[in-house]
Amino acid sequence: MTPAESSSMIFTLFNEIGIINQLSTSRFAKVLAPDLNPSEFGVLNHFIRVRDRSSPSRLAKAFQMTKPSMTAILAKLERKGYVEIVGSAEDRRKKIVSITKNGREARQRGVDAMAPLAEILMAGQDVEALAKILPTLQALREFLDAERNAVDGLS
Amino acid sequence: MTPAESSSMIFTLFNEIGIINQLSTSRFAKVLAPDLNPSEFGVLNHFIRVRDRSSPSRLAKAFQMTKPSMTAILAKLERKGYVEIVGSAEDRRKKIVSITKNGREARQRGVDAMAPLAEILMAGQDVEALAKILPTLQALREFLDAERNAVDGLS
DNA sequence: TTATATTAGTTAGATAACTAACTATAATGG
DNA sequence: CCATTATAGTTAGTTATCTAACTAATATAA
Numbered sequence: 001m002t003p004a005e006s007s008s009m010i011f012t013l014f015n016e017i018g019i020i021n022q023l024s025t026s027r028f029a030k031v032l033a034p035d036l037n038p039s040e041f042g043v044l045n046h047f048i049r050v051r052d053r054s055s056p057s058r059l060a061k062a063f064q065m066t067k068p069s070m071t072a073i074l075a076k077l078e079r080k081g082y083v084e085i086v087g088s089a090e091d092r093r094k095k096i097v098s099i100t101k102n103g104r105e106a107r108q109r110g111v112d113a114m115a116p117l118a119e120i121l122m123a124g125q126d127v128e129a130l131a132k133i134l135p136t137l138q139a140l141r142e143f144l145d146a147e148r149n150a151v152d153g154l155s
Numbered sequence: 156m157t158p159a160e161s162s163s164m165i166f167t168l169f170n171e172i173g174i175i176n177q178l179s180t181s182r183f184a185k186v187l188a189p190d191l192n193p194s195e196f197g198v199l200n201h202f203i204r205v206r207d208r209s210s211p212s213r214l215a216k217a218f219q220m221t222k223p224s225m226t227a228i229l230a231k232l233e234r235k236g237y238v239e240i241v242g243s244a245e246d247r248r249k250k251i252v253s254i255t256k257n258g259r260e261a262r263q264r265g266v267d268a269m270a271p272l273a274e275i276l277m278a279g280q281d282v283e284a285l286a287k288i289l290p291t292l293q294a295l296r297e298f299l300d301a302e303r304n305a306v307d308g309l310s
Numbered sequence: 311t312t313a314t315a316t317t318a319g320t321t322a323g324a325t326a327a328c329t330a331a332c333t334a335t336a337a338t339g340g
Numbered sequence: 341c342c343a344t345t346a347t348a349g350t351t352a353g354t355t356a357t358c359t360a361a362c363t364a365a366t367a368t369a370a
Contacts, residue, residue, distance in 0.1 A: 001282065001283075001286065003277070006273070006277055006282050006286075007270065007273040007274075007277075009282070009285070009286050009289065010273050010276055010277075010282070010285065011269070011273070012289065013285055013288075013289055013292070014175075014176075014179045014183075016289065016292045016293055016296050017172050017175050017176050017179070017292065018176050018179075018180065019219050019296050019300075020169075020172055020292065020295055020296050020299060021169075021172050021173050021176040022219055023219065023296070023299040023300060023303055024169045024172070024173075024299060025173065026303075026328095027299070027302075027303070028169075037355090037356085039356080039357095042170075055318080055319095056318075056319065056320095057317080057318055057319075064174050064177055064178065065357085065358095066357080066358065066359080067318075067319065067320085068319085068320070068321080068322095068357090068358075068359085069356075069357055069358075070319095071319065071320060071321090072356075072357085073356090091317095091318085091365075091366070092318095092364085092365060092366085093317065093318040093319070093364065093365045093366070094317095094318060094319085094365095095318080095319075114166070115162065118161070118162040118165050118166070119162075120302065121165055121298075122158070122161055122162075122165075124298050124302070125294065125295060125298055126291075126294075127156065127161045127164070127165070128156070129291045129294075130164070130165065130168055130291065130295065131156065131161075131164050132288075132291070133168075133287075133288035133291050133292070134164065134167065134168055134171065136281075136284045136285065136287070136288050137168070137171045137172065137175065137288070138171055139280065139281075139284075140175055140280060140285065141171050141174050141175050141178070143276075143279050143280055144175060144178040144179060144182070145174075145178060147182075147275065147279070148178055148181075148182070181358095192325090192326080194326080194327090210348080210349095211348075211349065211350095212347080212348055212349075220327085220328095221327080221328065221329080222348075222349065222350085223327090223328075223329085223349085223350070223351080223352095224326075224327055224328075225349095226349065226350060226351090227326075227327085228326090246335075246336070246347095246348085247334080247335060247336085247348095248334065248335045248336070248347065248348040248349070249335095249347090249348060249349085250348080250349075
């Protein structure tokens with residue numbers, strides 16, 4: 001590839017990724033609604049799959065999201081009774097967020113609702129091929145993330 | 156892979172794609188600002204690379220976007236003098252949108268501003284690997300798009 | 311030990327996307 | 341033909357994100 005071809009390929013790649021993201025997110029949103037939106041589901045899922053308690057800041061970082069956005073998501077989840085938020089005794093700036101029983105159930109309903117989408121994909125797409133591209137995407141994501149921190153001045 | 160593993164892999168994949176999209180879009184936005192946002196640039200770029208005149212509906216479809224969103228983007232581009240919008244004589248429901256000289260220049264400034272991003276990627280990532288995953292992503296995008304049309308009732 | 315800087319979280323306001331509902335025009339079929 | 345349906349585009353209102361600016365608490369260092 002010439003540099004010009006590489007450059008063009010890279011923009012095509014990001015364009016495809018953008019469209020896939022939009023199509024997949026809107027499909028997820030449809031099956032999760034009206035109980036949860038994809039961001040809310042993501043947070044509940046995080047409590048099950050990654051760690052069962054966290055802080056708003058830590059969650060914001062995990063989801064590559066700003067703190068105010070996470071504040072808003074957590075407020076909605078708390079209103080629905082899906083997470084519990086308490087102040088930390090050790091560091092009184094911090095809050096400790098954890099999933100509730102109702103939250104676990106909502107997350108399970110979400111998983112069940114999304115399962116057919118995975119099945120459709122497994123039926124219509126070469127899943128092995130998708131698995132193969134995953135490491136490259138992960139490397140790209142890590143690179144962009146590191147790049148961003150470098151540019152933003154090591155936040 | 157077991158079905159459960161496939162399912163989990165698929166969600167991981169969409170998650171990575173979502174994060175990449177967010178990181179790359181915000182990088183693009185930074186270098187394009189304050190003249191254009193990525194959507195506006197995309198439309199101008201479309202006039203250069205795909206077709207030099209189009210209609211709001213057609214553009215909305217090309218960008219997988221709703222008509223009202225495209226109306227808003229075109230209104231901003233018209234205010235900036237980057238596109239011209241005239242009514243069609245043949246079909247008076249339709250409008251014909253085309254890029255202006257100023258629009259071409261703005262698009263070129265955008266291309267120039269984004270070029271360093273491509274270079275950073277070429278320096279830090281295996282571009283051949285990125286090129287290799289592109290066909291799989293395109294197949295996935297086409298499948299999701301076809302799926303969506305099927306679900307929405309062949310709109 | 312006290313002034314300064316950093317970290318955690320929230321509030322306020324802006325923006326760009328969406329859906330629902332509308333007007334206007336064109337195409338279709340009894 | 342005329343009534344119905346479909347298409348093109350806009351308007352109005354909602355939502356989820358963002359940035360900037362703020363308060364409160366902790367850490368650092370002169």
